[in-house]
Amino acid sequence: MANFIGTRIKALREERKLSQDDLARVFGFKDRQTVSAIETGERRVTAEELVIAVEKLGASLDYFTNPFLLVGEGRFSWRQTNVGPQALNGYERSAGRWIAAYRALSPQVGRAAPLLRRSLGLTPRHSFEDAMEAGERFVAEFELGDVPAGRLAEVMERALGILVLRVDAFEGISGAACRLPELDVVLINRSEVEGRRNFDLAHELFHILTWDTMPPEHSEAAVETGGNRVEQLANNFASAVLMPAKILDGMADWSALAEAALVARLNGAADQLKVTASALKWRLVALNRLKPATARATPDAALRNNGRGEGAAVPPPPFSKPFVEVIGLAIEAGHVSARRASGLLDMTVDDLGDLFEVYGAPSPIEL
DSSP: OHHHHHHHHHHHHHTOOOOOOHHHHTTOOHHHHHHHHHHHHHHHHHHHHHHHHHHHHHHHHHHHHTTTSSOOEEEEEESSSSOOHHHHHHHHHHHHHHHHHHHTTTTTTTTTOOSSSSOOOOOOOSHHHHHHEEEEEEEETTOOSHHHHHHHHHHHHHTTTTEEEEEETEEEEEEEEEEEETEEEEETTTTHHHHHHHHHHHHHHHHHTTTTTTTOEEEEESEEESHHHHHHHHHHHHHHHHHHHEEEEEEEOGGGGHHHHHHHHHHHHHHHHTTTTHHHHHHHHHTSSOHHHHHSSSSHHHGGGTTTOOOOOOOOOSOHHHHHHHHHHHHHHTSOOOHHHHTTTSOOOOEEEEHHHHHHHOSOOOO
């Protein structure tokens, strides 16, 4: 607990625009070095000092001691469209509760995050072709099969130790990557169409695997093409993961298809690969299987929702099986009550019980 109390004191100090010298005077310390030691976790906060923090800094005791909060921890990178900073930060606080709950409970039930992290050997100096090659190698090395999107989340969770959460986010938020010192997380808006969810997942995977060499912006536009260089590298990697060249070349001689046949084949192949037809079109351009002029002449309206036009997406269940399993094990072991767990997930106890059933996880709740 000492580590995150110090982190939260630092976050509150910075929010109040106080220096370490200012905070030292608040606590009655002789110098700022004591504050620095607290903020880095090198020195524990005494009970008396915690009372002073609550009284003098105007924050609740829960703010400093609740393990199911992310405060001053974790860096997020959001994919969004026309979402303002205030709304995004508000949603980030909600998402932080789910992530913090998993972080706190998973080690207690034997599901701690991996000791070591995987990474891609890419930097901003690498080419888009390098990013595509990395995506193709990822598919081969992790044996994602003929429909890589179908196994991607499982590989991220089981082989890479990345927590994947499908969440209810308001319109405009596509997803996010989150980096904690001990945990990597990807959030995906489960209300979006399947192809876009999968593209967001592969895109955020790139950010997780390259965070140290090219940390992403806190907020980025959710587009399949364009953006800054890091985002373009991420898009090229994601496209190659979901649509490997070998698979695409086995589907058609794309350059030989006339417009109507091309539209039909794009929509059908996109359904098969669980991607969007628009993303497939531009992937073929990147592979020189389609001419840019042909792609521009292919109307996006004919490719919308893979040829089905406007239609409501059928969302997958919320969160993920590994996440739900950890919550269930923690309730069973008495680390958290069913009522508190359901409150953290913004659902009723009955809804939480249903969620265990949906994922085929043992339920600690009597229904």
